[in-house]
Amino acid sequence: MSAVLAWLLGGLPAPGGHLAWAHPQAGWIGAGVALLALLLQLRRRPVEVIAWALALAALAVAAAGPSWVAEGGRAVPGRLVVLVDGSASMGVREADGPRSRRAEALLARLTAPGSVGPGGVDVYTFDEDLRPGPPGPDGYTGRGTDIGVALARVADRYLGQELRGIVLITDGLDRGALRRAVKEAAGPLDPELAPALPGPLTIYEVGRPSEATDLAVEDVRAGGFAFLRTPFALTARLRGEPGARVPVTLRREGRLVATRTARLDEDGRGEVVFHVTPMKVGRFAWEVSVPVAADDPVPGNNAFPVVVRVVRERTRVLQVCGSPSYDEKFLRLFLKEDPSVDLVSFFILRTQEDFGAGWRSDELSLIAFPYERLFSEDLASFDLVILQNFDYAPYFVFDADALLGNLADYVREGGALAMLGGDRSFDLGDYASTPLAEVLPVRLGVTAPKADETPFRPALTEAGAAHPITRLLGEAAEDAALWASLPEMDGLNLTLGPAPGAAVLLEHPSLRTPGGEPEPVLAVREVGRGRTMALTVDASWRWSFSQAAVGKGNQAYLRFWKNAMRWLVADPEDRRVQVAPSRENVLLGDEVRLVVRVRDAGYQPREGVTVRGRAVAPDGEERRFELTTDAAGEASWTLRPDAEGAWRVHVRAGSGAGDEAETVFAVSSRDPELAEIAPDTAFLQALAALYGDRGAAGGGAAGPRPGRRPGGAPGLRPVREPGLVAAPSLGRALRGPTRPGRGAPTRRPPSASGPLRRASGPTRSPGERPSGARGGRPRRRTDPPVARAPTLEAGPDAGARPVRRPSPTADRRRAFTWEGLVDKPLPHARPWKQPPSCC
Numbered sequence: 001m002s003a004v005l006a007w008l009l010g011g012l013p014a015p016g017g018h019l020a021w022a023h024p025q026a027g028w029i030g031a032g033v034a035l036l037a038l039l040l041q042l043r044r045r046p047v048e049v050i051a052w053a054l055a056l057a058a059l060a061v062a063a064a065g066p067s068w069v070a071e072g073g074r075a076v077p078g079r080l081v082v083l084v085d086g087s088a089s090m091g092v093r094e095a096d097g098p099r100s101r102r103a104e105a106l107l108a109r110l111t112a113p114g115s116v117g118p119g120g121v122d123v124y125t126f127d128e129d130l131r132p133g134p135p136g137p138d139g140y141t142g143r144g145t146d147i148g149v150a151l152a153r154v155a156d157r158y159l160g161q162e163l164r165g166i167v168l169i170t171d172g173l174d175r176g177a178l179r180r181a182v183k184e185a186a187g188p189l190d191p192e193l194a195p196a197l198p199g200p201l202t203i204y205e206v207g208r209p210s211e212a213t214d215l216a217v218e219d220v221r222a223g224g225f226a227f228l229r230t231p232f233a234l235t236a237r238l239r240g241e242p243g244a245r246v247p248v249t250l251r252r253e254g255r256l257v258a259t260r261t262a263r264l265d266e267d268g269r270g271e272v273v274f275h276v277t278p279m280k281v282g283r284f285a286w287e288v289s290v291p292v293a294a295d296d297p298v299p300g301n302n303a304f305p306v307v308v309r310v311v312r313e314r315t316r317v318l319q320v321c322g323s324p325s326y327d328e329k330f331l332r333l334f335l336k337e338d339p340s341v342d343l344v345s346f347f348i349l350r351t352q353e354d355f356g357a358g359w360r361s362d363e364l365s366l367i368a369f370p371y372e373r374l375f376s377e378d379l380a381s382f383d384l385v386i387l388q389n390f391d392y393a394p395y396f397v398f399d400a401d402a403l404l405g406n407l408a409d410y411v412r413e414g415g416a417l418a419m420l421g422g423d424r425s426f427d428l429g430d431y432a433s434t435p436l437a438e439v440l441p442v443r444l445g446v447t448a449p450k451a452d453e454t455p456f457r458p459a460l461t462e463a464g465a466a467h468p469i470t471r472l473l474g475e476a477a478e479d480a481a482l483w484a485s486l487p488e489m490d491g492l493n494l495t496l497g498p499a500p501g502a503a504v505l506l507e508h509p510s511l512r513t514p515g516g517e518p519e520p521v522l523a524v525r526e527v528g529r530g531r532t533m534a535l536t537v538d539a540s541w542r543w544s545f546s547q548a549a550v551g552k553g554n555q556a557y558l559r560f561w562k563n564a565m566r567w568l569v570a571d572p573e574d575r576r577v578q579v580a581p582s583r584e585n586v587l588l589g590d591e592v593r594l595v596v597r598v599r600d601a602g603y604q605p606r607e608g609v610t611v612r613g614r615a616v617a618p619d620g621e622e623r624r625f626e627l628t629t630d631a632a633g634e635a636s637w638t639l640r641p642d643a644e645g646a647w648r649v650h651v652r653a654g655s656g657a658g659d660e661a662e663t664v665f666a667v668s669s670r671d672p673e674l675a676e677i678a679p680d681t682a683f684l685q686a687l688a689a690l691y692g693d694r695g696a697a698g699g700g701a702a703g704p705r706p707g708r709r710p711g712g713a714p715g716l717r718p719v720r721e722p723g724l725v726a727a728p729s730l731g732r733a734l735r736g737p738t739r740p741g742r743g744a745p746t747r748r749p750p751s752a753s754g755p756l757r758r759a760s761g762p763t764r765s766p767g768e769r770p771s772g773a774r775g776g777r778p779r780r781r782t783d784p785p786v787a788r789a790p791t792l793e794a795g796p797d798a799g800a801r802p803v804r805r806p807s808p809t810a811d812r813r814r815a816f817t818w819e820g821l822v823d824k825p826l827p828h829a830r831p832w833k834q835p836p837s838c839c
Helices: 002-009 024-040 046-064 099-110 147-157 177-184 326-337 352-357 400-412 462-466 476-485 542-549 555-568 681-691 728-735 808-814 818-823
Strands: 018-021 066-071 080-085 121-126 130-132 165-170 201-205 216-221 225-227 232-239 245-252 255-263 269-276 282-289 303-311 315-321 341-347 384-388 416-420 503-512 518-527 530-535 577-581 585-587 592-598 610-616 622-628 634-639 645-652 660-668
Touching (some): 130 147, 216 303, 232 245, 232 282, 245 269, 303 660, 326 341, 326 384, 400 416, 462 503, 542 555, 577 660, 592 610
Parallel strands (some): 080 121, 080 165, 225 303, 315 341, 315 384, 585 660
Antiparallel strands (some): 592 634, 610 622, 645 660
């Protein structure tokens, strides 16, 4: 019986296989067509009907593509995969040396010849990612540990293989998501965090928690920013020997600020708080540090630098008005309602000339104007001084030049001054010959007339279209339309034009100065480290009142004064020259990029400007650089700092004080990987329980996962799929007898080494006559489509063999299509006859 079956199928089917259908849908369609054909042939002779039925059944089976699928293969030795933690925490020094020494000893034992059997060993180093090979010459310097990523990479790399085992050598200080997930898990973990492994996991813990006591500043909380002239807290958290008393020092950019003593609790934790009052706006670097012992395992974490930005919580404004007016009333109301403004306002109701009017002092509820104290002792406490239609002469009877000189020096040292128009301002107030005229943005000294009372509407200049004071809506076209729609002014104070270095933002549409320039209405200037503004009208209140009267609101007035105050007090973000580091806290050896931006007085980008700068290291050593700005007014320079502490950067893009800027960044050797150095035994035990049934404490091994073979017989399993249609007997039944000269089809040799590919047979050109065929008209033959079995891919060391192709003869034997059957009549088919009609 087996011989008959072997003859019918061209060889016995491999044991343990199963029948598979390549196109079962085609079989059902063929069966349906066969059934329909039988119904049409029911009146024919039974033998003919049976022949038709057998032929059509064979056709339906052939269309379905039956194959006998059997798998076979050979086992190859499983490999051992060793994962070595290459992060910086493995370099922590303990009693007998760094942890990496134990890791290297384990690695040498695992990779010794003959220690792991014939499968071989693959070694990988991991930190934030996985790399082939042991840790390189740089040693253990990785800045992150992600065990979940390393296991996932191994699972992907050895997909479809069975490993002898996976060995993990680490201290358990995982910085990725797996450790957090294991600690917080209330149920099954996400498979992406704990991937299924292709072999049993063994964990070796290196490091001893009892030897990992380290004095360190763990963190400093400062809030990120502080307010000018307002105390803020710097809170430092410490770690060290339980019960120890630790001196803690606070420095600002190298200068000692304060010292405190902290006592650590029974867990070795402590906290100390420093209260600091900043007196300048900008960025400043503070550093909290503790002493470094000779045997300190991680000296780099004994200091913690932090950069704090100092801003103004409230802008302190001194408003001095020569007489009550609508302009004074609206501005004072605006300043009072702004919660960010601390206002001190004086407006004059009684002058020296009023003393001769017969009123006694006790009959007037007025106070004396404390001008001497304001313009000498208290001047530095204000961020902005507004002189609104103020005539100094009746009050500064003594030392007028000294008091106004104090105000001019206040501006040069970083203060802000705004002078507003009126019948007591500018040349009408006799300021031309005073020290204050040297810092104003307009030139004084006009002879008669000193004012023009013709109504006009100010015109926005090109500089005003870009300046932050007059940018009310953001878009240039919208700003221009808004300024053109604002109410007219009643007149203005005349000047000789803008001062050197000043920018005119609003100008008179028709009046000209003696020099032929448009008469300034709004001008600004940077003097030294301070700023000044001149508004030569006293009716800006109309931008609020008149607009509100026609239903347009007072937003133009509010935004104008809000912008003016912000610019005058020199907010660092509004400086014409700015420099900023890419990061404020930099790790030693990393690169930091310094970006410089340069604008002109109208805040337009300045191209081609030479910027000279210097980066000053904590020890005073300077790194100088020179840059040229591009079309966007920007230039950049990259620095790799090599010293710990605060680095201050100074840049200059011109000769004026307003053409310079500075910033600061902090450099430390505090590697985030070393923020915690005690080995995490609990996490490794949880990881061992997750992947096996034995603990991992103290360098133990985690056993294999339940349901998985304990080790190594990954196999290459080639698949044989001989098509049953290719069997000689079935082929003859479908093709008919073999014609003379064609030759008998050869039996397809079985494959034992890999998947067989179905490949198309040799093709012939149209009209070509097959070899050995009989004469006559050539038959049309359609080449069959290629049907390929899926290729089995093995791992890199699984010993895969090359895939063999079937012979062309086998291709021709297997290849047939529906077109071919239609083109070639079946051997036993008879011409169809009309059945006789009945009587």
